[in-house]
Amino acid sequence: MNKLHWSVDYSYSSKLSRTKQIQENFQEEFKKILGDSLSSSPIDFNAKRKTHRYTLLPNFWSGFKSGEDTNLNIGQVSIERQRDESEIWRYKIEHENTSSGEALSLNFYCDSKPARPLVDSWQIFTKNSADGSYNSLSLTGKWNEQINGVRSVKMTTANGLVIVAGSIKHNETLTCNWAIFDILPLLRESISMDRLAILDDLEVLKKDCYIKPLEAWVFENGNEKYTFTGFCVFGKGLPPTYWWLTENGEVAVMSTMLTTYVLNGRSS
Amino acid sequence: MADNPNILFINTDQQTWNAVSAYGNPYVHTPYIDQLQKNGISFMKSYCTDPVCAPARASWVTGLYTSENGVPFNGGRMHDDIPDLGQILTSNGYHAIHCGKWHVEDRPMRKSFHNLYTGKRDIGACGGEYYDRVSTHAVIDFLDCYDETIPFYLQVGLVNPHDICEYLHNHEHKSIPGPVEQGILAVEDLPPLPKNFKYDEREILLQKMLHRDEETSIHAPILNGIRDWTENQWRFLSWNHYRFVEAVDQQIGLILNTLQNSRFKNNTLIIFAADHGESSGCHQAFQKFSLYEESIHVPFIVATLNDQLDVPKGVLDTEHFVSGVDLVPTVLDYAGIKVPGGVQGLSLKPLIERKSTDIDSKTKDCEKHEKKTSAENTIPWRDFVYVESNFWGRAIVTERFKYIMEYRPKQKENFFPPWTGYRLYWIGTALRYSERPMGNEKPCR
Known part of the structure; x- marks a missing residue:
């Protein structure tokens, strides 16, 4: 079986036989999910409405699932966006991690410029299915008017408690x-992006982030071959994440330290 | 009781004492831990009781050394008859809440604390990426909604920068190019190798068994996987560790910014500490376990976001040795609760309150501060700190020396695992001023 790229290959062996058996399924599971989704029709890059769905595979088994649970999947995310007539993209994200027990819903708007700057206000809703008195959280975020060239990012709870997420220069x-x-599909010509500020999950401000191109990766699945374009995104408080795009500009795989997001469906 | 302060104990996992930008480390950016430093007193000679998660945390909640409470290693069993901090606080009128990583073996957290959030399946050793942001959400929700009339003690166990362990595990069975080869960083973007990167090959047996020998190292596959690392790959380990430190600092920022605008701002004492350190390439080692300084020397800050509690601002206490066993008596002292007999630690409250007026709170000149505190300190205090490492070794850290006593097995094959038929033979006391700290990253020395 052809190996996966090192940045997404977590089919490592382990001292524990049970864990070994499960993690050896990683590559099989990865190829099945991605192969099935890539065999469907790609979405028109210029479509006004598109949705991509990803399965979350754990990069490391130990500690994140019950010992009796042999299903690799630890959650999913749906990224739905729609462009309106004023060239503003409306995003709706539904993210669930069955290990943390939290479901996250995000609603926000971005300008259609290449760096997709956030505009207007945004909403964060969480729901916790894990044990504990924490049940849910609702936050509304917004920019504040710039003062002395600085804009602050604030969130407000349903009870009116204001939380400052940080501030950045107005430009x-x-x-x-x-x-x-x-953003990445617009950078496919091996262009990097420096000093980007990312509001992670709309609540954690990560400044000085970088997008750097990687070597190409030919993903082989049976008789099919796909050439992926790679990027690495990292910055302050953001350990490297690895992104792989299809020739059509869709993110096929994204890997963080603990999770590999594998494309499992798309629609427009 | 209603006048007693709320206490917020924020802890991180696997953060060495100097992985804080406020202490002069230019390779990591921690504005929110820095905020705590500016708003409180940093105990610069703070040590964990044992450089592994469960033992260090067992000491946090019992005020006892790990050889006393039954948790000298991950998987130990805490003695049933030892009261823990949650039980003591709850029975004395405090609302004691736990959130995040617990990892105190064989002591059911829910019997001692109210459970705010601990993951779908209680958080084990790792998973900062999964759990820390949810823990923060839970704390935000708590600070937004808590309406009891009694004060709270809230301990928040954030997992990162522990995810650096997964970074290392990632190298067990595959070859990963360095950052320069990947094309994402230039050599000059990486922190330099620590000055103590080259280890002393005459190091004691304990360090050898933990860090060098594939037969005895608890993480032999990692050891094998990184054996041929280039210097840049070691530097990239440190670079990654700092990114995880920054990630957890950002979660701390959200918690502090919530507290800042909450109704609890003016009556909440904040304690910040890490359970143990991270070698991050010092002595060409990774992770913790051993008695090297980077494993056992941790940050410890007591701060407030208000001017009502008597906590000096911006002070670096470079004089007093602090231990993980000091958490229980310190919390109980602030809560106005008598410390149970047998607790080993000392309350830091007298040190914190002794001289907010004596200390020039604006100065960061440690030398000046040391002179003042040496002359004016009349509070009896220990002049060493004691650290254990599983069954394998003991350290006494003094101002000038670190004395390490190691246990040596009669036969090497009996050494691991120690709880399966081990026999320990005390050979002698190895004296070694074992290592220098990380040179230019050592704050104010």
Whole structure:
């Protein structure tokens, strides 16, 4: 079986036989999910409405699942966006991690410029299915007017408690990590992007982030071959994440330290 | 009781004492831990009781050394008859809440604390990426909604920068190019090798068994996977560790910014600490376990975001040795609760309150500060700190020396694992001023 790229290959062996058996399924599971989704029709790059769905595979088994659970999947994310007549993209993200127990819903707007800057206000809703008295959280975020060339990012709870997420210079671009799925296709000609500010999950401000191109990766699945374009995104408080795009400009795979997001469906 | 302060104990996992930008480390950016430093007193000679998660945390909640409470290693069993901090606080009128990583073996957290959030399946050793942001959400929700009339003690166990362990595990069975080869960083973007990167080959047996020998190292596959690392790959380990430190600092920022505008701002004491350190390439080692300084020397800050509690601002205490066993008596002292007999630690409250007026709170000149505190300190205090490492070794850290006593097995094959038929033979006391700290990253020395 052809190996996966090192940045997404977590089919490592382990001292524990049970764990070994499960993790050896990683490559098989990865190829099945991605192969099935890539066999469907790609979405028109210029479509006004598109949705991509990803399965979350754990990069490391130990500690994140019950010992009796042999299903690799630890969640999913749906990235739905729609462009309106004023060239503003409306995003709706539904993210669920069955290991943390939290479901996350995000609603936000981005300008259609290449760096997809956040505009207007945004909403964060969480719901916790894990044990504990924490049930849910609702936050509304917004920019504040610039003062002395600085704009602050604030969130407000349903009870009116204001939380400052941070501040950036008025001429800096602030985007959301989920908009990177649309930023990268515009950088496919091996262009990097420096000093980007990312509002991670619309709440954690990560400044001085970089997008750097990687070597190409030919993903082989049976008789099919796909050439992926790679990027690495990292910055302050952001250890490297690895992104792989299809020739059509869709993110096929994205890998963080603990999770590999594998494309499992798309629609427009 | 209603006048007693709320206490917020924020802890990180696997953060060495100097992985903080406020202490002069230019390779990591921690504005929110720095905020705590500016708003409180940093105990610069703070040590964990044991450089592994469960033992260090067991000491946090019992005020006892790990050889006393039954948790000298991950998987130990805490003695049933030892009361923990949650039980003591709850039975004395505090609302004691736990959130995040617990990892105190064989002590059911829910019997001692109210459970705010601990993951779908209680958080084990790792998973900062999964759990820390949810823990922060839970804390935000708590600070937004808590309406009891009694004060709270809230301990928040954030997992990062522990995810650096997964970075290392990632190298067990595959070859990963360095950052320069990947094309994402230039050599000059990486932190330099620590000055103590080259280890002393005469190091004691304990360090050898933990860090060098594939037969005995608890992480032999990692050891094997990184054996041929280039210097840049070691530097990239440190670079990654700092990114995880920054990630957890950002979560701390959200918690502090929530507290800042909450109704609890003016009556909440904040304690910040890490359970143990991270070698991050020092002595050409990774992770923790051993008695090297980077494993056992941790940050410890007591701060407030207000001017009502008597906590000096911006002070670096470079004089007093602090231990993980000090958390229990310190919390109980602030809560106005008598410390149970047998607790080993000392309350830091007298040190914190002794001289907010004596200390020039604006100065960051440690030398000047040391002179003042040496002359004016009349509070009896220990002049060493004691650290254990599983069954394998003991350290006494003094101002000038670190004395390490190691246990040596009669036969090497009996050494691991120690709880399966081990026999320990005390050979002698190895004296070694074992290492220098990380040179230019050592704050104010």
